[in-house]
Each structure stands twice: as structure tokens, then as C-alpha cells.
Amino acid sequence: MGAYTIEDEGDFVVVGTGAGGATAARVLSAAGRSVVLLDEGPRLKTEDRPRALLGAMTSAFRDFGTTTTRGTSPFPLLQGRLVGGSTAINSGIIWRLPEDVRREWVERYGLSELADEAGLARAFDTIERELEITETSDEVLGNNAALMALAAEKLKLPGKVISRNAARCKGTAQCLQGCPGEARQSMDVSYIPRSLAAGARLHDQARVDRVLREGGRAVGVEGELVERGSEGRSRGRFKIRAKRGVIVAASAVQTPVLLRRSGLRGMVGERFQAHPGAAVVGRFKDPVGMGFGATQGYEVPLRDRFMKLESLSMPPEMLGARLPGAGPAWQERLGQLDHFAQWCVLVRMEAHGTVRPTLFGTGSDAAVSFTPTALDMRRLREGLTTLCRMMFAAGALEVYPGIAGLPPVLKDLSEVALVEGYDLKARHLNLMASHLFGSACAGKDPARSVVGEDLQAHALPGLYVMDSSVFPTNLGVNPQHSIMGVVYRAAERLAA
């Protein structure tokens, strides 16, 4: 046996099997290109995915959700690490690239081809047809979402039922653990199998360590075959050669790490953006039954206020941790676990951060710096205030704002003024983020961007980035569909 346990070759090697990588593979393999897909995580069959949250998170979440930002108030960045990437753990929410964002990309960043209106619309149409995009039906909306709709209606907020890639949803509220009936068309049950059927090959538990170069061009990748879990014990090394291009689609955190480990510098890892958020829980007299319904069924998009409110049904283990108190006071609430609703606010933050490889780490270990600005925190406070008001409007008996320094339990609407008037800092909240952007951004100017309009790296021909890293701004909406639309078009051009 040689130095490598696995050696393979294709027209294209695709690093990462989430929304970006899987879409690239789907387009390229359908066009007759040979594609080799790599993912650091395992390929899990739906029936093998644990239903209890401990097993679900240890098997499918990157580092059990312990990848956090640096600084005095770190918060977790939740990402999937399995074939399908974060699409295999998210709620399948679908939003087209908002028109104001598209226009900004064209007018401010000169991305007229990448963000071409008609081209994107055609890509979105195709994806929506293939992934069975539809509004969440009344039958599976669930009361967590229905209560939010009631509150939005009472407070005259512009709410809507969420569109998802789960037309056949049965309302098991198990998106996070992997949809038991494979109704959600995450990449592991849609574009990956489709690509494999078209001839693509997949190597899972294969962590790429660097991009290979020859003659000033990207010609492949090499890395370690790793065991499950974060121990990362090696099962050997692999090398994949790419005749036409290397596509990195490993997320806005892992992509810049790989690019930097491969010698790229400049703007790589700069301009990192996110939609951090926090949740509010309310207790109701009548059962809510969070265990039934779409994980996320209703939303209140407030684009002009840079925030979006969403219903968010959580498994009991996570909901339980969110309830106030310890001992008997906590256990009293746990005994009524069907009486709670939970909604969250995500803020389109203006803050920019950085992503770097860790100093002594290996592979995909990342150091992410990100600190919300004062304006971001004011927006977050406004969102939390609105959520508290909505909870009482929907009939909550008590509301848990989850803000340190304030009473853990708000007993009536008048107490929401405490939230509204609070000098809120990031350290007062348990923030988290799963929408991550911009660490290898696209642009015309090589001094101010990493890739061009064709998503090819300015500094290394043959290397393409196809995930949310290339977005020059964050979106204010869930990013999966925008990633897929942008990548779909770029991959089509590459296949031609």
C-alpha cells in the first residue's frame, strides 16, 4: 500500500456536502462531469440517526455545538457535521435571495452576473420544484407556530406561514434529529443520492487538510480519513486529484480555514458575518404540545428592522434546559413540558468578524472572532421585547426572557418594560448562530475579495468556493436556498 489509503480522481472534487457542495455535485454530475464528493462527517442512514438528543448531537453536530466565537461573551455556532451538512439538521426553511440584498450585491459589489435576477429566478424555480418547496400546511403547523400566528395577528405584525422543503411533513418536530420519514429534502436524501446515481463518488469521514497545487493551479486535495467523534483519530490518508477544478463548500467557518491552511491569504477569513439570535419561552394554561408540528412553522420577517422572528420547537432536552431554576422549582416546570411555547429572534447583524485556523489545532479547527455592535444589541433587545409582548398577547401565563440581570420570569405585560429599557449586552444572553456568511467573499477587486463572479479564487486558478462564504453581505433570511441558487448557476457555467 502506498502513502494513501484512498486515491481517486475526477473532473471535479467537491469538499463538503451541504447546500453548496451537494448542489454543485448535482449540477456537475447531471452534466456528465465526474465528481468526487468529500465530507468530514459520516454518511448516516435516516433509520440509524439517534432520536434522543444526546445521540443526535454527538453523531451529527460539529463538536456537539461547542464551536464558539472567541472573546469575553462567546456563543456557539451550530453546524452539522455529516453528509448533508447543516441541511440535515436544520428546519428546511426556504427563502429566495431578498431583492434588496440582490440589488446591493449588484450595485455595491459589482456582482451583476452572479446575482443576475433572471438567472437566479430560473435556478430557484428548478430547486423549488426538485425539493418540493411548499408552505407548511395547517395539519402540521402545530400549536407552537399557531400561537405565534395568533400573537402576530393581535399585534398586527406581518407574520406568515413558513415555506419549507418538506411537502410531506408529518409534524414529528424532529428536523434536528433527521426527519424520520425523509419528508424534509435535506441534501443527504435529495441531491447527494441524485448525484451518486448520476455517477458521482462519495468518501465520507474524509477531512481535507489542504488544497494541492501544481503549476500555479489547484489540482486536488489531500487529508485524513477520520473516525467518528471529535477525537479525529486517523484511519489513513487520502488524495483526490481534480482534472478541472477543486470546489470548496465547507461552510463560512471551515472554508476559510482550509483556504488559509492551503496558503491563501488576503481577504480569506475576513468579513465574517452572522445572524445570531436568542429565544423566549412562554408557559400557557392549555397544552401547547411542542412535540407535534413542524419544527419551525411560522415567522415574522421584519426586514426594515433587521430581524426575523420564528417559532422554534425544540426537543425536550433543550427546552428543559431553557426553563428557569434548579431543583424542585425547575422540576415543577419540567412536569408540564407540554405547556410551553418557544420563539426566537435572529438579527441581521452589522458586525464583521474573522475566521482563522487555530494555532495548535489541525484540520478544520477554527478560531472565530465576532462581537455584536451596540446597534446589533439594540436590535436584539427590540426583537426580544417584541417576542415577550407576543407571548402575552397569545395568552402566556408567564414568560422567560432569558436575560441575565432581569427577573427570569415575567408575570405580566407590564414587566416587558424591563426588557425594553434594559442596557442589553451580549454577555446578558445565551446567543447562538447557525446562519454564517462572508469569510471568502466574492467581488471584482482581488484586493477586497477572495473569489470572482465565477466563484473562482483570484489567487489560485482552478479553486472554486461554493458556499455562503462567498456572500458579500448577510441576508436577513435563512440562507440555504440562496446558497443553492447562487451555486446552481455557478456550477452550470462550470459544467458548460
Next chain:
Amino acid sequence: MTFTSVERRWITATMEAFAHEGAPGLSPRPGEVDWLGTVEAMYLASNPRGRLGVRLGVLFAGLAPLWTLTALCTLPGLPLGRRTELLSKLLYHRWFAVRGLVLLLKLAASFALLGVRAVRDRSGYDRAAPQVRKRHLPVLTRAVA
């Protein structure tokens, strides 16, 4: 072994103080919940920073009676009620690090407790039937805008 014998005692003392056996509401039955196994599984699945956080959380909790000037003993030396009282205070401590790391232990307690099918069933989380919900909570209008 992942944790030292001292850490294991502190973890058990912390977890039992979060969820008392026989308390009103949702309580574990003797031997029903694997506290240590859950914390260990979380620890092993975490990255180096996450592991450090778990160890620091256990240290903060274990030594809390001393550094909060509550008593001259470690956490297992306190009666159960006082342990719970102390942890409740730490969950709202003014230092972010203390709050966050003790919350991590509470998260572990919640994972351990509600990860047991029988306990989950007793919590009522999965109890509501669609017919009950519809009667009490009318299905609402669609998009407002």
C-alpha cells in the same frame, strides 16, 4: 477514565441537586438516569475548548461553597437543598463565565433526565393529541402580509 474520582463526585452532586429524586413535578427514580455517562458523552463529543468548559464548569460547581463563602466544604459536603440553592444562584451569577458554565451543567442534567424515555413520557412533552389542540387553540389565519 475521562474524569477523576473527585470530578465524578462533583458531577454527581451537581446533577442530583438539579433534579431531586422524589420532588414534585418531574423527578428521576433511583438509578433511572445516567448522569455521569451523559456528561462524559458530551465531553468526548466536544472540541478542546468545549472540554475545557466542561472541566471548568465542574470545578466552579464543585468548589462553589468555598469561593462563594457559603461553607468550608466542596459541593458534595452540602445538604441537597443548599446545593440546589447555591446552583440556582450561580445560574444568575453576575459573571458570564460562571453563568455559562453552570448552565452547561444544567444542559447536561436536562439531556440526561429527558433522554430517558420513561422520564420523557412522564414530562408530558409528547402528550397532546391533535384533537385536543384544535379544540383549545383554533387554527389561525395565514399570512398577514
